[in-house]
Amino acid sequence: MLDILIKNGIIITMDDDRPVINGGCIGIEGGRIAFVSGENEPSGRAAAVRVINAAGRIVMPGLINTHAHTAMCVMRGYADDLPLNKWLFERIFPAEARLTEREVLAGVRLGIAEMIASGTTSFSDMYAHEPKTAEIVLECGMRANLSNGIIALGDEFDFEADRATRELRSLIADWHNAGNGRIRADASIHAEYTSPPWVWRRMHELAAENGLITQLHLSETKGETEDCALRRGGRSPVRAFYDEGILDTPVLAAHGVWLSDEDMELLREKGVSVSHCPVSNLKLGSGIANASKMLERGINVSLGTDGCASNNSHDLFEEIKLAALLAKGSTLDPTAVPAYTALKMATVNGARAQGRGNETGSLKAGFDADIIMLDTDKPHMRPLYDAVSTAVYSARGGDVALTMVQGRVLYENGEFKTLDIQRVLRETEEFAVPVVLSEKA
Numbered sequence: 001m002l003d004i005l006i007k008n009g010i011i012i013t014m015d016d017d018r019p020v021i022n023g024g025c026i027g028i029e030g031g032r033i034a035f036v037s038g039e040n041e042p043s044g045r046a047a048a049v050r051v052i053n054a055a056g057r058i059v060m061p062g063l064i065n066t067h068a069h070t071a072m073c074v075m076r077g078y079a080d081d082l083p084l085n086k087w088l089f090e091r092i093f094p095a096e097a098r099l100t101e102r103e104v105l106a107g108v109r110l111g112i113a114e115m116i117a118s119g120t121t122s123f124s125d126m127y128a129h130e131p132k133t134a135e136i137v138l139e140c141g142m143r144a145n146l147s148n149g150i151i152a153l154g155d156e157f158d159f160e161a162d163r164a165t166r167e168l169r170s171l172i173a174d175w176h177n178a179g180n181g182r183i184r185a186d187a188s189i190h191a192e193y194t195s196p197p198w199v200w201r202r203m204h205e206l207a208a209e210n211g212l213i214t215q216l217h218l219s220e221t222k223g224e225t226e227d228c229a230l231r232r233g234g235r236s237p238v239r240a241f242y243d244e245g246i247l248d249t250p251v252l253a254a255h256g257v258w259l260s261d262e263d264m265e266l267l268r269e270k271g272v273s274v275s276h277c278p279v280s281n282l283k284l285g286s287g288i289a290n291a292s293k294m295l296e297r298g299i300n301v302s303l304g305t306d307g308c309a310s311n312n313s314h315d316l317f318e319e320i321k322l323a324a325l326l327a328k329g330s331t332l333d334p335t336a337v338p339a340y341t342a343l344k345m346a347t348v349n350g351a352r353a354q355g356r357g358n359e360t361g362s363l364k365a366g367f368d369a370d371i372i373m374l375d376t377d378k379p380h381m382r383p384l385y386d387a388v389s390t391a392v393y394s395a396r397g398g399d400v401a402l403t404m405v406q407g408r409v410l411y412e413n414g415e416f417k418t419l420d421i422q423r424v425l426r427e428t429e430e431f432a433v434p435v436v437l438s439e440k441a
């Protein structure tokens with residue numbers, strides 16, 4: 001007996017063998033996809049506990065956000081239109097220093113609610129309070145790769161005593177692979193400019209010992225690459241990490257805006273995934289990553305929102321459309337990053353970047369049932385000549401009618417099934433907002 005049968009759907013599988021099925025059904029059992037069929041209903045009349053009629057809906061894989069600082073959504077709209085250094089050092093860092101666990105966790109819930117409602121089923125996070133975040137992710141039914149980016153500025157630094165290391169050890173011991181594999185611990189080096197090479201090597205050892213992916217920020221701004229060259233004998237951040245052996249274990253690098261041809265070659269050689277964050281890079285005036293060139297070179301490029309203080313949204317549909325448009329506009333080539341490629345970045349490539357390439361990101365038998373549905377009964381979603389084009393160029397996060405992870409429905413027709421949205425909104429206002437606003441005199 002199936003747990004769920006989805007029938008009559010326009011299915012975008014993201015499986016290259018048959019990417020789109022115009023009128024098909026999906027059987028779900030034990031949290032996994034039992035079959036994807038090209039018939040509107042299964043011929044054998046498979047019995048199911050629940051049947052979902054997806055007529056008029058696009059059924060597709062859940063989206064994967066490969067670079068987030070989820071809790072930062074409590075600072076959404078708090079500091080906009082500022083130069084990066086002023087934004088970071090005068091507004092964001094001081095506000096972050098005031099946040100305690102209570103406010104951070106309110107932000108995590110708010111961010112997860114936003115992601116669920118806009119079709120994201122898995123995210124890669126880099127922030128503090130990650131073991132507690134794991135608890136919330138499990139509770140909400142989401143999937144996440146969690147990390148705390150190590151920052152070691154100044155001469156005195158105790159690697160083992162540092163909060164990032166302690167949180168990583170706790171994630172490994174208590175949360176890695178919890179919830180049927182929904183949670184994964186990732187190692188993390190915040191960036192080339194926030195810690196010395198000996199700290200990178202220690203973090204890399206931890207990643208290697210435990211078979212973890214390492215998340216980092218990489219070549220985000222022009223200034224970062226110029227300063228690195230001055231500090232490290234003309235080397236780029238990519239070259240510096242490469243020379244220290246940091247790229248010898250799987251790495252998920254956010255941004256990659258300022259990459260030379262040599263940098264791209266090193267990333268390709270080491271199989272590094274790059275999380276393209278177009279909205280954040282534009283908003284902070286950092287530049288435009290050359291996603292089409294990276295893809296051509298064989299680099300796995302996925303998509304991320306970055307933190308909500310520099311976006312100000314977790315709606316991955318914006319990133320998908322923008323990734324396609326920026327590639328076209330910046331290369332003067334309208335065939336660059338076609339719709340299907342852009343959607344792959346947010347699904348298949350994202351899963352690969354998270355080390356979940358055999359688990360999620362496309363709809364095929366044996367994969368986890370991480371599925372979303374888009375409502376097409378709206379003016380901006382019609383006519384529907386090509387489901388992939390509609391999903392990439394017309395859809396918005398608000399068109400998501402259903403979100404499911406491992407066969408569990410988390411959101412349906414505007415209703416959250418795993419969190420109390422009124423409480424989430426109230427706690428954001430009551431806990432987080434006053435703290436963000438309480439600047440010292």
Ligand SMILES: [Zn+2]
Nearest residue numbers: 217254306307
């Ligand atoms: Zn970031």
